Amino acid sequence: MTEPAPIDPDVDLHVAAERAELRPSPLPVLAAISAGGVIGTLARYGISVAWPHRPGGFPWSTFVVNVSGCLLIGVLMAVLTERVVTWRLARPFLGVGVLGGYTTFSTYVVDIGRAASAGSAGTALAYLAATLAGAVAAVWAGSALTHQVLR
Amino acid sequence: MTLLLLALGAAIGAPARYLVDRAVQARHDSIFPWGTLAVNIAGSLLLGFVAGLPAAGPVSILVGTGFCGALTTYSTFSYETLRLAQEGARFYALANVMASVVAGIGAGAVGLLLAWTVTGR
Numbered sequence: 571m572t573e574p575a576p577i578d579p580d581v582d583l584h585v586a587a588e589r590a591e592l593r594p595s596p597l598p599v600l601a602a603i604s605a606g607g608v609i610g611t612l613a614r615y616g617i618s619v620a621w622p623h624r625p626g627g628f629p630w631s632t633f634v635v636n637v638s639g640c641l642l643i644g645v646l647m648a649v650l651t652e653r654v655v656t657w658r659l660a661r662p663f664l665g666v667g668v669l670g671g672y673t674t675f676s677t678y679v680v681d682i683g684r685a686a687s688a689g690s691a692g693t694a695l696a697y698l699a700a701t702l703a704g705a706v707a708a709v710w711a712g713s714a715l716t717h718q719v720l721r
Numbered sequence: 722m723t724l725l726l727l728a729l730g731a732a733i734g735a736p737a738r739y740l741v742d743r744a745v746q747a748r749h750d751s752i753f754p755w756g757t758l759a760v761n762i763a764g765s766l767l768l769g770f771v772a773g774l775p776a777a778g779p780v781s782i783l784v785g786t787g788f789c790g791a792l793t794t795y796s797t798f799s800y801e802t803l804r805l806a807q808e809g810a811r812f813y814a815l816a817n818v819m820a821s822v823v824a825g826i827g828a829g830a831v832g833l834l835l836a837w838t839v840t841g842r
Contacts, residue, residue: 577804578754580739580797583746592743600736607735607791608728615727615786636795643796644803662739665796671735675761675793676768677786679825683769683833702818705799713803 579647580666591658602659606667610639614672626688628697629681632674637704639673644712652720723782730787734764738792753813754801757794758821764793765825769832775840 576582583589591599614635621631646665649655678701685694741763742756749755768789771781798821805814836842 575804577752577801577808578742578746578757578797579800580742580757580794581746583743583750584752600739603736603739604732607731610735611727611731611787611791612724614790615724618786639796640799643800647800666739667735669796670738670794671731671791673795673797674790675795675798675821675825676764676789676829677793678795679765679822679829680768680772680833682826683829684772698822701795702822705795706802706818709796709799709803713800 575651576647579643579661580670588661591662598659599662602663603667603670606663606669607671608667610668610671610673614674626685626690626693628693629677629685632677632681633697633701633704636673636678636701637708639669640705641708641712643669643673644709644714645716648713648716648720652717654720722779726779726783727787730783730785730789731791734788734791737788738794738797752805752808752810754798754805754817757797757801758817758824761793761798761821762824762828764789766828766832768793769829770836771832772829773833773836773840773842775842 574584576585576588581588581591614632617635618631621634623629623631643665646661646669650661650665682694682698685691685697738757738760741760745756745759768785771777771785771789774780777785798817802814802817805811805817
């Protein structure tokens with residue numbers, strides 16, 4: 571029987587290999603996630619420092635980070651489901667760690683609140699909708715194009 | 722110093738997302754991504770709180786940008802939404818988007834109000 575394709579790319583307990591990946595020791599997986607998370611977070615911070623936005627302005631850096639991270643998770647999960655890469659720690663390190671640390675949901679919602687409370691309700695709504703639409707389009711495009719290339 | 726605090730927050734936040742996600746899934750078997758929704762809401766509440774603290778420089782970097790940034794995720798959220806739609810669970814896909822955005826913004830606002838209450842602003 572073939573494994574069900576995961577819904578949750580971080581960890582999906584419906585997939586036997588992911589259910590068992592903390593045994594015998596959880597350290598390799600957790601260390602890979604931790605190291606990847608640091609790399610992704612530093613990249614997100616670097617972009618936010620290089621590209622600041624004024625209070626009430628459109629948070630371009632977080633927008634670009636989140637949409638590009640979604641494109642990359644689409645590519646990565648396609649590469650992993652097509653079994654091009656079989657390194658056991660590829661998903662924990664690159665997906666859970668690097669891309670999970672790079673993208674952020676909390677900054678997204680707090681920036682929406684900040685823009686709205688700075689009197690820029692239009693910017694807040696535009697940012698809310700543009701990130702959602704961009705993220706879903708990017709993850710779909712990354713996944714579909716990668717599957718097409720690899721098949 | 723900033724980079725060290727960031728790295729420390731992220732080094733804890735990313736595996737915390739993974740472990741909480743596993744714990745939620747182990748207790749609640751569903752294709753709806755409750756685990757990711759839970760970490761995104763919790764991280765939004767905490768970041769809202771940190772954002773409401775006055776002059777929270779190093780705390781904001783460690784707990785906000787580092788820990789909350791790595792704990793919460795947009796890539797996992799959007800991939801799950803795509804997968805739910807691909808599996809024909811369009812209602813779940815839409816519910817995931819609506820619940821994440823509405824509860825996330827609500828949690829961020831509650832965090833901010835909590836910080837203002839605690840600090841007497």
